[in-house]
Amino acid sequence: LAQAIITAAEQRVARIYARTPLHGDSVMVLRRSGFTMVGCEEVFASSSVQPATPMPAGLRPGADEDAWALGELRRQVIPPLVYQAQWFVPDESTWSAQAVGAAQGGYVWVESGVIVAYLSLDSSARGHWIECTVRPERRGDLLPYLRYLLYVANGADHRPLSVSVPDYAIGLGWLLRTLGFESYGRQQVMVAVVE
Secondary structure (H helix, E strand, O other): OHHHHHHHHHOOOOEEEEEEEOOOHHHHHHHHOOOEEEEEEEEEEEOOOOOOOOOOOOEEEOOHHHHHHHHHHHHHHOOHHHHHHHOOOOOOOOHHHHHHOOOOOEEEEEEOOEEEEEEEEEEEOOEEEEEEEEOHHHHHHOHHHHHHHHHHHHOOOOOOEEEEEEOOOOOHHHHHHHOOOEEEEEEEEEEEEOO
16 A cells, blocks of 8 residues: 555555445555545445436536536535545646546536536446436435436446445435345545645
């Protein structure tokens, strides 16, 4: 770990993240190496195939011009310390690309010109990973948007789908259970700031 942090600093990496079980030796090793807990999350997984679903009203692929509004959405929805640790990297050149999910296939849900939610889909040979940021007052309305994203993810194959739900996203786990997801376990997110 110490060498990884040194290498990251040499390559101008701002932060290193680790996800680990809530308890155990790995937590102590990470803390001794300079990692701090940012928050906890529950991981949900599903292998079920979603039926064909039309794109809900207001949902569209993210675009470069959404970068500022997505930054504002995250700043308003994510608790300040979590936001600072996970999203606020002023000198990072790829911030705009990450914000709109250019590498992942991100979607924005827009109503009256305001972004209500951002849903990202990252796929690999082993499966799909979905993350979403939604305004708390609209979490209960997210079901058709999640259903569509799940259909997009497994429309061409049957790789498993995983979704992490941070503790501050109350209610999202219930929606995932409605869609056939099961809890895979809880973990903590840790970060080391590289200087």
